[in-house]
Amino acid sequence: MEFDYNITLYFALINNKKGYTHMTNREILETFLNYDMSSAGEIFDKFMTLDNARYYEYDDYPDCVYVPGTRKDRVLLAAHADTVFCFRGRHKIIHEGDIYRSGEYDEGIGADDRAGCAILWALRDTGHSLLVTNGEEIDCIGANDIKDFHRELFDELNSHQYVLEFDRRGAKDYKFYDIPVTREFRQFIESNTGYVNPENFSSTDIRVLCEKICGANLSVGYYYEHTGAEHLKFSEWQNTLNTARKLLEQEQKRFPVRN
Numbered sequence: 001m002e003f004d005y006n007i008t009l010y011f012a013l014i015n016n017k018k019g020y021t022h023m024t025n026r027e028i029l030e031t032f033l034n035y036d037m038s039s040a041g042e043i044f045d046k047f048m049t050l051d052n053a054r055y056y057e058y059d060d061y062p063d064c065v066y067v068p069g070t071r072k073d074r075v076l077l078a079a080h081a082d083t084v085f086c087f088r089g090r091h092k093i094i095h096e097g098d099i100y101r102s103g104e105y106d107e108g109i110g111a112d113d114r115a116g117c118a119i120l121w122a123l124r125d126t127g128h129s130l131l132v133t134n135g136e137e138i139d140c141i142g143a144n145d146i147k148d149f150h151r152e153l154f155d156e157l158n159s160h161q162y163v164l165e166f167d168r169r170g171a172k173d174y175k176f177y178d179i180p181v182t183r184e185f186r187q188f189i190e191s192n193t194g195y196v197n198p199e200n201f202s203s204t205d206i207r208v209l210c211e212k213i214c215g216a217n218l219s220v221g222y223y224y225e226h227t228g229a230e231h232l233k234f235s236e237w238q239n240t241l242n243t244a245r246k247l248l249e250q251e252q253k254r255f256p257v258r259n
Contacts, residue, residue, distance in 0.1 A: 165206045
């Protein structure tokens with residue numbers, strides 16, 4: 001089934017004007033998948049509507065939006081707003097059962113990592129911090145700018161208990177790459193998610209950001225990222241969302257990296 005996002009967004013706007021701000025998880029995901037894939041701008045604008053949101057740039061490059069959490073034991077939740085696709089405007093997405101896929105021959109749906117951004121939005125009420133970066137697909141430009149040019153923010157990020165990033169393909173993977181995480185942190189992630197660590201090749205923003213604290217990247221249900229065959233399984237995306245929400249409701253312990 002092909003759905004008309006313009007109609008969906010029209011009624012969402014009308015509902016917001018009437019004071020109806022609740023959206024279902026599916027509506028949140030569909031909204032984020034519909035944003036312009038060629039720029040992080042619409043995603044950043046969305047998160048900048050949240051209380052206390054901060055925007056950072058360096059040399060006119062938009063690096064990130066950071067929304068500090070309110071909990072004393074806050075965790076940092078991260079995703080990236082950029083995609084590898086250059087399609088401007090509203091791209092065609094087809095919804096068939098559990099699957100979202102592209103209606104364009106040579107463009108995906110930007111689920112890497114708009115699916116992660118949608119999870120952050122769905123978790124914005126948990127009291128944990130949100131970080132949406134730009135340039136992850138180009139050698140983690142935004143994350144490196146945070147580390148090199150926004151040191152006060154970088155230190156604040158590393159004051160969290162640990163980091164959960166939502167930018168991994170598949171259903172039940174977690175990855176920590178070459179971050180020197182502790183055995184206790186790995187056991188914590190595995191026991192609370194049931195996810196497995198398949199291998200530690202490739203890269204994402206937590207490799208840059210996690211200087212003092214442990215971090216893990218969780219699957220968000222997309223497949224064949226960076227290709228026209230990219231698709232997302234809604235049930236797997238929602239499972240990670242529900243798993244993360246349950247984990248984040250607990251009292252959170254700090255997990256520093258190994259010395």
